[in-house]
Amino acid sequence: MERYDLVVIGAGISGLSLAYCAARKGMSTLVLEKNGAVGGAFHSHRIPDDGGDFWLELGAHTCYNSYRNLIALIEGCGMTGRLTRREKVPFRVLRNATVQSIPSQLNYLELLVSVPKIFVTKKAGLSVSDYYKRIVGKQNFERVFAHAFNSVLSQNTTDFPADMLFKKRQRRKDILKSFTLEGGLQSICATVAGMPGLQTVTGVAIEQVQASGNDFQIVTEDGNAYAARAAALATPAPVAADLLKGLLPDVAARLSGIELRAVESIGVVVEKEKPSLDPLAGLIATDEAFFSVVSRDTVPHPRYRGFTFHFQPGRLDREAKLARIAGVLGVTHGEIAQVAEKENAIPALRVGHEETVRAVDSMIAGKGLLLTGNYFAGVAIEDCVSRSFAEFQRLEAQH
Numbered sequence: 001m002e003r004y005d006l007v008v009i010g011a012g013i014s015g016l017s018l019a020y021c022a023a024r025k026g027m028s029t030l031v032l033e034k035n036g037a038v039g040g041a042f043h044s045h046r047i048p049d050d051g052g053d054f055w056l057e058l059g060a061h062t063c064y065n066s067y068r069n070l071i072a073l074i075e076g077c078g079m080t081g082r083l084t085r086r087e088k089v090p091f092r093v094l095r096n097a098t099v100q101s102i103p104s105q106l107n108y109l110e111l112l113v114s115v116p117k118i119f120v121t122k123k124a125g126l127s128v129s130d131y132y133k134r135i136v137g138k139q140n141f142e143r144v145f146a147h148a149f150n151s152v153l154s155q156n157t158t159d160f161p162a163d164m165l166f167k168k169r170q171r172r173k174d175i176l177k178s179f180t181l182e183g184g185l186q187s188i189c190a191t192v193a194g195m196p197g198l199q200t201v202t203g204v205a206i207e208q209v210q211a212s213g214n215d216f217q218i219v220t221e222d223g224n225a226y227a228a229r230a231a232a233l234a235t236p237a238p239v240a241a242d243l244l245k246g247l248l249p250d251v252a253a254r255l256s257g258i259e260l261r262a263v264e265s266i267g268v269v270v271e272k273e274k275p276s277l278d279p280l281a282g283l284i285a286t287d288e289a290f291f292s293v294v295s296r297d298t299v300p301h302p303r304y305r306g307f308t309f310h311f312q313p314g315r316l317d318r319e320a321k322l323a324r325i326a327g328v329l330g331v332t333h334g335e336i337a338q339v340a341e342k343e344n345a346i347p348a349l350r351v352g353h354e355e356t357v358r359a360v361d362s363m364i365a366g367k368g369l370l371l372t373g374n375y376f377a378g379v380a381i382e383d384c385v386s387r388s389f390a391e392f393q394r395l396e397a398q399h
């Protein structure tokens with residue numbers, strides 16, 4: 001059986017940023033990924049074109065200069081030259097099948113009365129709904145902000161912890177404020193997966209993690225096994241719970257309480273002159289079967305425009321989705337040049353989640369088992385990378 005210093009399960013940004021740390025320190029590192037490609041929620045659909053490859057993000061799309069750990073990883077991989085500015089185009093609201101500006105939807109009197117409460121209201125312990133109703137007013141929250149937050153997390157965010165939605169982080173002023181990468185964000189994952197010292201195998205689903213003497217044994221669905229001195233789980237929480245139920249039932253029980261929300265994402269590519277919409281960053285849906293539309297207008301392309309619709313699960317079948325997409329864009333079905341689809345999932349965290357994290361962390365303390373993912377510090381890319389860097393430091397401290 002092959003034996004590694006570290007085996008990482010899951011090749012999203014959480015797993016790969018952890019593997020990156022290990023490979024840089026000279027540890028023999030193996031990453032095992034269930035899907036046919038690395039990236040997880042980083043999925044950049046590409047079309048070769050003479051005017052420069054066109055890519056469309058079906059998952060994560062935006063990074064900020066406050067993502068310091070992610071930027072360190074990008075720098076470490078020699079990818080800084082590929083940072084690409086996102087143009088300033090507005091987000092708009094879609095209500096009653098009409099595109100409207102965000103300011104036109106707000107009640108300014110209510111906003112004026114409520115906003116000062118921001119100085120005396122703490123986010124900790126409050127849900128998104130409890131916190132933001134106080135600081136923007138109930139009417140503004142229900143009419144605009146709730147939909148905006150739902151569109152950020154592709155789920156109903158009413159009960160999500162307010163302090164895990166947006167975080168204040170220190171910015172890197174030498175880096176573009178809001179950026180993507182040439183070729184799309186998935187290129188970060190592909191670059192890490194190919195770095196020296198790191199082996200990545202895709203198309204392998206892991207079924208179980210068990211102990212074997214001082215080692216971990218990672219068992220695949222088709223019965224293969226890998227031995228590792230340390231193992232890292234970087235899958236969604238319910239998957240991690242399932243993988244650990246034999247080895248660490250207490251951890252598994254805690255993780256199984258973290259729910260996931262599915263998102264049915266569909267990206268469409270159209271010739272630039274076809275859609276009737278003015279350039280925009282995206283649409284916040286208020287009364288549709290989708291939460292949001294994310295546009296590629298932030299990185300204009302000479303020939304194409306692209307739009308990803310993040311649908312609520314189980315609401316519409318594929319044909320109905322494409323019909324609605326054509327309606328929103330003002331194009332015919334035949335004018336859609338390409339369609340790409342992706343099943344995404346985001347954890348539905350709840351107030352008090354930090355207690356689960358504390359409990360899980362104390363249960364794995366001192367063990368060679370690392371846990372990372374977007375259900376620890378928060379769902380933003382930087383939260384994932386920060387957790388992975390911290391987990392690697394914990395491993396190093398043990399040796």
Ligand SMILES: Cc1cc2nc3c(=O)[nH]c(=O)nc-3n(C[C@H](O)[C@H](O)[C@H](O)COP(=O)(O)OP(=O)(O)OC[C@H]3O[C@@H](n4cnc5c(N)ncnc54)[C@H](O)[C@@H]3O)c2cc1C
Binds near residue numbers: 058234372
């Ligand atoms: C639609 C969408 C848009 C987003 N936009 C942004 C954004 O613009 N900016 C931002 O900061 N954040 C954004 N996020 C959040 C952020 O992208 C995610 O939280 C983050 O990418 C999750 O990374 P991860 O590695 O933890 O999980 P994932 O990306 O889900 O990776 C987990 C990996 O584990 C693999 N896996 C699962 N089970 C197994 C198994 N049994 N064996 C082997 N492998 C397995 C999966 O196939 C997957 O590749 C967005 C998320 C979504 C879904």
